[in-house]
Amino acid sequence: MNILKTTASRFLRLPNITSNFKYATAVETASKPQEVNEPIDKLYKTIELELRGNDSAVLNSFAKFATTAGKHLDVQSKSWNMRKPVHEKFTVLKSVHIYKKHRVQYEFRTYFTFVQYKHLTGSTADTLLEYVERNIPEGVALKATKVELQLLPDHLEPPKAE
Amino acid sequence: MSLVNLKQILTKCSLQQTQRSLLHTTAICNRVQSGRYRITAKKDFPLTYEMANPPHQIAHRKSWNSWNTSNLQGGLRSSETAVEDMFIRKFMLGTWHGLFVSEIIVKRQHNMIRVAGIIRQSISPRKVYFLIGYSEELLSYWLQCPTKIELQTVADRKDVIFKYI
Numbered sequence: 001m002n003i004l005k006t007t008a009s010r011f012l013r014l015p016n017i018t019s020n021f022k023y024a025t026a027v028e029t030a031s032k033p034q035e036v037n038e039p040i041d042k043l044y045k046t047i048e049l050e051l052r053g054n055d056s057a058v059l060n061s062f063a064k065f066a067t068t069a070g071k072h073l074d075v076q077s078k079s080w081n082m083r084k085p086v087h088e089k090f091t092v093l094k095s096v097h098i099y100k101k102h103r104v105q106y107e108f109r110t111y112f113t114f115v116q117y118k119h120l121t122g123s124t125a126d127t128l129l130e131y132v133e134r135n136i137p138e139g140v141a142l143k144a145t146k147v148e149l150q151l152l153p154d155h156l157e158p159p160k161a162e
Numbered sequence: 163m164s165l166v167n168l169k170q171i172l173t174k175c176s177l178q179q180t181q182r183s184l185l186h187t188t189a190i191c192n193r194v195q196s197g198r199y200r201i202t203a204k205k206d207f208p209l210t211y212e213m214a215n216p217p218h219q220i221a222h223r224k225s226w227n228s229w230n231t232s233n234l235q236g237g238l239r240s241s242e243t244a245v246e247d248m249f250i251r252k253f254m255l256g257t258w259h260g261l262f263v264s265e266i267i268v269k270r271q272h273n274m275i276r277v278a279g280i281i282r283q284s285i286s287p288r289k290v291y292f293l294i295g296y297s298e299e300l301l302s303y304w305l306q307c308p309t310k311i312e313l314q315t316v317a318d319r320k321d322v323i324f325k326y327i
Contacts, residue, residue: 136272
């Protein structure tokens with residue numbers, strides 16, 4: 001039984017778990033003595049990166065870089081930019097003194113791109129995110145949202161089938 | 163005599179509809195002279211590629227001189243970043259006096275500031291290295307960010323000239 005939690009913050013690590021857990025996909029249970037001391041790696045269902053930039057060409061190139069990096073690590077990755085760009089405009093007077101009818105218009109454009117990685121372990125996620133974040137071009141902002149898979153806590157029991 | 167006055171006069175003369183509607187007036191935005199250079203009679207004024215393209219070509223044929231995330235949706239510290247960029251440019255132009263033949267590009271990645279530009283090869287490489295170290299040290303101290311200076315050199319000033327006007 002698994003529950004999903006959507007968050008961008010760290011979770012407390014689960015205590016050491018022996019062989020009576022099941023994930024949705026089959027995973028080898030670790031009951032060797034040396035692995036009991038190591039913390040269990042987290043599992044991420046998706047990691048979504050929201051990229052914002054002033055230049056769409058730079059954003060698209062970086063999204064291509066991020067998806068290619070994921071594919072080299074055998075992570076399913078894709079990118080899309082369905083969110084409309086935001087044009088923030090303002091109009092100011094052209095002249096220092098008088099000439100109210102003559103203005104100048106400026107605008108800032110923010111373009112959005114999204115990159116998604118699916119089905120990662122914690123260590124892969126850390127490595128991939130670190131690599132992508134270190135290679136962000138100037139003028140591009142990144143926000144990472146992680147969706148983690150966790151075990152159902154012990155004090156919650158599934159309803160009895162009766 | 164402005165276009166608005168002319169339009170008012172024409173409407174009061176009660177002209178036909180077609181003639182009245184040919185005149186369109188808005189707040190005048192289309193006459194600009196910023197970032198544009200006047201053609202000289204002798205055609206000997208040199209322009210670099212950046213100077214030759216007027217500001218409306220930014221994001222088409224030109225790109226920006228400062229690259230940072232302060233002007234995005236949710237970006238922080240836009241005014242401080244702009245002032246710091248102006249300071250960097252003034253400092254670089256003063257320290258490397260008469261050596262820059264291009265605009266000074268300021269790029270910010272995470273905590274790092276990268277200053278880029280093209281200089282002439284008119285002083286010895288030893289002096290160039292000294293100036294690089296000096297600029298990096300002082301800028302890092304003033305801006306409290308690791309600053310890297312990335313310069314390219316050009317033998318002759320004429321190598322960056324795009325056209326003569």
